[in-house]
Amino acid sequence: MTCKRALTAYPELLSRTVAAPSWVMPGTVRDNAIFLSGEVDEVGLCFFETAACLAYGENDLPEHLADLPLGWHVHLPGDLPWCDGGAEAAVPALRLMDKVAFLGAHRAVLHPPVGFADGAARLVAFVRAWEAAGRNPEDLCLENIRGEDLTGLWRTLCDLGCKVCLDMGHVLSYGQYGLLSLPGLSGRTSMLHANAPGPGGRHLSLDTLDGAGCGVGRAMCALLPDDAVVMVEVFDWEGVRRSLPLLETWFAAQR
Structure with a gap:
């Protein structure tokens, strides 16, 4: 078993799958992954822009990344062509999933379509x-985002068999508290994006939350199944590191 340095002081987190983004310091995906392989359990591949990520080559995603002691998931781009239709939006998403098949990455975070009368x-x-x-709908984790808190898509999401990625910062930024009381949410949640909201949509470390924000964070952690991925979605390593003590406290409070 590989020792994960960032987690050794946190027994609650050691019992869970803790992930960090593929961008926590300057450098390539490769550079970040090599660093993170000694710190956390899983890396979320930040494929935020379709064209740029489809263009990744051997320097960014070398074959030897598969040898690292890491799990992997993909954050699909926010610029998928939903305006052309759902099937069309899936084309680049599937190309990106195929691109990292050598890593064993099956799970993907998806921003749902926003601003369409026929979004469902x-x-x-x-x-x-x-x-x-040939992919499983359970590997698709729909994220609550600005303009779509998932409540209007809930029946469709459940009927399709998709899962949920709960984003803490978005709940707090956009007042999406109704999401947290949806029936069956806990059993359908397979990932948490743990971050505090910052100016201009920035993702800040959890130690910047006030008391009310911490209460929401604690409640969201209580919803998570034991096998859910805890993704500290902060894009600098120091911010990830500073978020871990609060997560440990919130999970310990459930005992």
């Missing part, structure tokens, strides 16, 4: 294309 139908078409490619 577009999501259905995306998931059908995902299934047609």
